[in-house]
Amino acid sequence: MTLLDNVRAQHRLIHDHWQIDRLALIAGWSMGAMQGYQWATLYPDAVDALLAVCGSAKCWPLNQVFLSGIAAALQTDPLFQQGSYTRPPLKGLAAFGHCYAGWAYSAAFYRQHLYRQLNFSTREALLHYWEQDHQGRDANDLLCMLHSWQTANIADNAHFGGDFDAAMAAITARTVVMPCTTDSYFTLEEAEMECGLLARGEWRPLASPFGHCAGAPGRLPPAESAFICRAMADLLAA
Known part of the structure; x- marks a missing residue:
């Protein structure tokens, strides 16, 4: 797609x-x-x-490298089974979300604790939210989305x-x-x-x-x- x-x-x-x-x-x-x-x-x-x-x-190239990285984080979960998983690869999905959060905001955002403006008391709380949010997604759907983005x-x-x-x-x-x-x-x-x-x-x-x-x-x-x-x-x- x-x-x-x-x-x-x-x-x-x-x-x-x-x-x-x-x-x-x-x-x-x-x-x-x-x-x-x-x-x-x-x-x-x-x-x-x-x-x-x-x-x-x-x-652009840096964007493509970023996308390859979060895809790799997801696919390292043994449950992923090269896309033929029978139950959600939750560790891989959590890793996907965790890595995603590192790029989604800026250095100043983390340095100045601006996540507090988003009702997260700590950086860890924000990262946990990103992990849980992506654990609710389907792994192959996420990879399909990344492909659409990466090849645009x-x-x-x-x-x-x-x-x-x-x-x-x-x-x-x-x-x-x-x-x-x-x-x-x-x-x-x-x-x-x-x-x-x-x-x-x-x-x-x-x-x-x-x-x-x-x-x-x-x-x-x-x-x-x-x-x-x-x-x-x-x-x-x-």
């Missing part, structure tokens, strides 16, 4: 079933932003505006033949590129490189110590959400 598969399915639902020809705004966080880029590239005539929050048009590239299709610059240039939507300044997945530098390839790209980084999670809807203190909502309003008003 790829993000290209997802976006083509979404287009069939919106265009063929609901008969909606144009979208005023596509806004997405993380893999949602990656899908937004895919939408704007594949269907430029259908997308007026795009807000890409803490996401990118392709999965808006140019990886027959139309663009791997020409990333051409795929970015095909985006005609007004676009706000909004990385978090402390995101370890989708880095500030790589987001700025992508923004420079857009015909109508606006650089509007989200300054936050919450790392990748800064763009997560409704999870954090209101300042981050307000900043994202302002960008949505500006794009819709333009």
